[in-house]
Amino acid sequence: MPRLRHALPGRLRARAGPLGPAPPAGAARVLSGVDGRDGPLRAVTFDCWGTLLFERDPGHAQRVRVEAVVRAARRGGVALEAAAAAAALEAAWRRHFDAWHAHRATGSAEMAAWTLDAVPVDPAARPALDRELARALAEASLETEVAPLDGARATLEWLAAGGVRRALVCDTGYSPGRVVRELLARAGLLDLLEVLAFSDEVGVPKPEARIFEHALRGLSARPQVSVHVGDLRRTDVAGARRLGMRTVRIRDHYDDPSDHPDADHVADSHAHLLALLAPLAGR
Template sequence: MHRDLHAVTFDCWGTLIYEPKREQGALARREIFRKCLQQHGVEVTEERASDALREVWLRHWREWQAGISSDATDMAGWGLEAFGIHERAAVERLGCELAEASLEQEVRALDGARETLEQLARREIRRALICDTGYSPGRVVRQLLQREGLLEFLEVLIFSNEAGVPKPNPRIFQAALDPLGVGPEQALHVGDLRRSDIAGAHGMGMRSVRIRWQNDDTSDLPDAHAVVDSHAQLRELLHLDGS
């Protein structure tokens, strides 16, 4: 796995960082959404607001499945249009607030993630991030990575809301490899989802590792070349620990 390895690309959520209390983010966005509706004369219950945002997320998920990138502004628009609100300024304002809600939530680096990046950097193995975005766009995720001390080790950062396509589209993987100056056969991708991370890497001719630290993807899609439960196991697999 480690032979002729010149670059490692990483998924973001569930691979490098995670939200220990996801429900808090959902509640915060619900209140942001309700407040926006109230400002436009629409009163809804907490349950109705939650249902509306659930439908919004399902639409985002369906678009992701179809290979279409959507972001917080798109989702804000879908949520507001369900209540007859189409004002562009309102959509953009709500999109910004929904996106930045992540900055107020608890986000942590996975145990050992920084050590993995440090060891790769020490061995001059190139490092990139390939991140599918939802409510949190690239500009927000960059801040979260910096806050957790990971940003400095990532040489290239590619986000679906900026690249225009999500994983497993080969364009988003190529966008990460090109600036690194390495070919797919020299690179390894680490992620937690078979459909996007593993299928995308294999479609490019890259090696792959699935990490199931937070999420164990048990779908019947083809699995990675190797599966690990932690960054410690990943470093062992890549022979990174030690001198």
């Protein structure tokens, strides 16, 4: 399963090479509201998964998690088949997914406990097993290949060179903020992000205003001179727009087919995104 969405179906990858298709003529005008009386672009906040990072093989991390459930059951005195372990983990993920839709932040600790609730392990062993499984679920992505989207580092470098502040606004699932930080570092992106707002640390997921406010406060930026870039309409677009930010939905890795209102503009790639942002940053 994704952290929150790595394995969602229907992803659309740009087909015009690593830089994606060229933006249509005049595309930058869509975001012109940022640089009117409110002043020029001061900050850009980014979603993480499907916007800056992606897993090359999300199934590998999930297999690692299923194996961890089998081991935890064995330590608790239960011989559990992999299929049963996967089913228990899937049920826990559904509870997490429902909580996410209800704007509640849950993560690997809760999912570990929910998973083991379905396995009749020794009750005396539960506290230790819960902790061990939570750690294994959280760190499974460290055992798979996580890579930046094409052009992601170039986008962040370009913004930094122009003095535009940069933050991450990330909903966490299995992988908490401490793990995502490591993945960002491995991808060469961590040093280019000035503020990191993770739902497991802030206490709420997108589209709640508080997680966006946390990022903007750290950047000393007002919503009216800020843009949020993400791939999901329900969380990225709705949450940022409600706060007064301009929005860009990037569909390089995942093209959200939901019927929620769309962003102010849709970028096919990071190259397209830069073409949208350049006039706002005065470049």
